[in-house]
Amino acid sequence: MHPNHRPPRTGRKRRTRLRQWIARRRRIALDHMLRGACYGIGTGAIGLAFIWLERLM
Template structure:
């Protein structure tokens, strides 16, 4: 008994592949953005504290 050959799998188009890559890296990108915002806020706070100390003394 002969079997029918399996049809070739459809190839994803470029947009689908890009969307899948973006979805896979979304958590990493979000973590990096949050880390950058945290460092920026901390640097700004320390700068303001030192500026305030200089103004007071």
């Protein structure tokens, strides 16, 4: 066997790699959604606090 010759791919590694890539993308998307929700909650809380303070003054 020639040292530079690679055995033919069976497709199993490709599917495993694809599943890992999808899992990584799913985690990244969920992280972004959670971050966005936290930013939204924080922005809403600050907005409500300012409205409450304006009504007190």
